[in-house]
Amino acid sequence: MKKIMLFLFIVSFAASGFPASQTCPDSKLQAKYIFYFIGDGMASTQVYAAEAMVENGRIEDSSGSRMKKLAMSNLDTAGSHRNYATNRLITDSAAAGTAMSCGEKTSVGTISMGPQRERRLPLITNALKEKGLKIGIVSTVSIDHATPACFYANQPSRNSYWHIANQLSDSGYDYFAGGGMKGARVEDGKRVFMPGKKKAAPENDPVEKARRAGYKIACSKEELQEVSPGRKVYAFEPDTLDSSMAMPYEIDRPADSMSLADYTREGIRLLDNPEGFFMMVEGGKIDWACHANDAFTALRDVIALDEAISEAVEFMNEHPEETLIVVTGDHETGGMTMGWAGTGYKTACTMLNSQTASYQMFNKSFLDEHKSKRLEEVGGEWDTSIDMNGSVKDALKDVFGLEYAKLSDYDKQRLEDAYDATMGESGLHRQEARLRFGGYKPITVAATHMFNQKAGLTWTTFSHTAIPVPIYASGAGAEKFGEYMDNTDLPLKIAEAAGIEDFPASRKKLAANSDAR
Structure with a gap:
């Protein structure tokens, strides 16, 4: 009788309407090719407004008129994450990027270090590199800016651009592309080197350091396309960069210059190998345009990021059982909303x-x-x-x-x-x-x-906001991202999808110490 009752309880529990993510087992497929797309400053409003803005954005189907989806919102799994820093509810890109790369919270302005800026944190990129994957980092902002920096550097301050840029070569990663290098080298309060602006000894120039470390410095589309797979590359177009060493906004980009999708496509070509690869691609200037409350400029950069995502989707279609695509933002910027009192x-x-x-x-x-x-x-x-x-x-x-x-x-x-x-x-x-x-x-x-x-x-601020940010995912391990989570969970789930069981060891150690207390 007890066995019968237990059986009936199990059957009724299984049918009780718990979310599928709680009852369906995770995919057994292991991700070998991993794309991690980050829209800096991008949350649900930016995505939905971009869909609504697209020309001829309404189509007819059997269910009636509906809006087209972007490639990112067409991915199979959707979730969201909260993104506070250790010392502030409204985060910045450094603290958020650290959480999304290292799996630990930190203080604002800190690049892949603990909140007291005394402890270097392990990077998901290093863990994947040790597993044998090639690593690529792409961004529309300077390559030493906060978000890309969190994936290859450890620095107490996001403003230490020169030191961050020098860690690019030290990383040994395979592909860097998009923005130039922003930071000056400062000694005794004086700038002794400014990338792209002041000629100085080669030892002061992080780009020259990368060249000496074996990186091909590709300064045009043609130069990049001539690079053979297996060669380490840092690619950017100096003549198109703005004063912050960032790529142009998509609305302003010269037609013959490289787009984010171009850099993603070339990254796939250069990184593809039997052991697999990881590529982080950031639409960094979505954030800048939202800070300035310029909706069209921001949304056009959302679409540029989405075009890069389409490149990854095309690759996934060729490797459906081994590819993972994860798309998210680091935080929302501007408090952008759809609906204004004047238009009802x-x-x-x-x-x-x-x-x-x-x-x-x-x-x-x-x-x-x-x-x-x-x-x-x-x-x-x-x-x-x-x-x-x-x-x-x-x-x-x-x-x-x-x-x-x-x-x-x-x-x-x-x-x-x-x-x-x-x-x-x-x-x-x-x-x-x-x-x-x-x-x-x-x-x-x-x-x-x-x-x-x-x-x-309309907008509520010229700064960041604290609202949760969406996550979209498809491919091997995508079901792990279909829930409300913390931003620190993202790299852990990527590691799990790739078959890495002990990342980050420091987080487990901290948890053990906390439990002991």
Whole structure:
């Protein structure tokens, strides 16, 4: 009788509606080819808004009209993660990148070290390299920036760019691509070397160090395509990089220059081998555009990341039982939301496609020179009674589709006030100006805000937020990512999918010590 009751209990428990992830066994397939895509500053809103923005974004099928999905949101498994740092609920890219690379929490600004910056943390990339996989690191921002740095360096501060860049060569990894090197070498408070800006002795140059360590420095698409598999490579296009040594925003990228998808495709070609590979690919400037509250620029970079993901999906289709694709963000930036009080329930995300340049390009190609000329015209002193002239109005129409004559009096005044603030005399309290413009060019922020709002999008901050971030996954071990988790779980699950059982040993040691106490 007891056996019968036990059997009935087990049957009823199994049928009780627990999530499939709790009852279905994990895949026994082992991931040999691993793609780890990170959209810096990207959360669910950025993904969904990108889907809504795509031209001809609505299609008909048997179930009626529905929005197209991006490649990332078409992956088989979806979950989410929380991403707080040890010393702050709202994280930064260094603390988040450390958690996503090392499986441990740390303090903001710290690169792959413990929260007190005294203990180096083990990297998932090193564990995979020891297993025999080749390693690739790709980013649209400088290769020594916080997120990529967390996958090959250990430094107390994310601002130690020169020291981070030098660890690129020390890593011995196989493929680095995308951005240049940002940091200067500083001695006694003085810069003795600035990558790309100051000629200095070779020992000061991390790029030259990489060359001496056997890396092929490929500075064009043609040079990269000529590299044979098996050769270590650092690839970037110096002539296209901005002042932060980052790739151009996708909206501004010259047609003949390398895209994130191009670097991903070349990475696959160079890294592919019988032992497998791991490639981390970051869409780093999604974050920067969200900081500036420029929706179209951010969403176009989301789509550029998605095009890189499509390259991985194509590879997975050829190696379906051995490939794992994981896509996520490190945190959300800007507090971007779909829905604005001024448009109510209406949205018009496709209108964003009429924007022709990023906020950065608008400033560089028009606003900076315009401001200099206008101030010269008025003798260097700005008077708030001076209105915007025709050239500003034409530029706002050309870039953001804002026709001044058709704007409401309220919107015209918003632009005029922002223009005065840009020219140096706004009459606004310093705190109010900071809340309105976030330290960016006031007229540019006012224009992007107005343009975004007409599309039904708006922002809450110029900083990061603490909201959870989505995870998408397909392939060998993808079912491990279909739950709500901590960002520190991501590299552990990648390690498990790859058949590495003891990563990170330091985390297990810390847990054991904690249990002992």
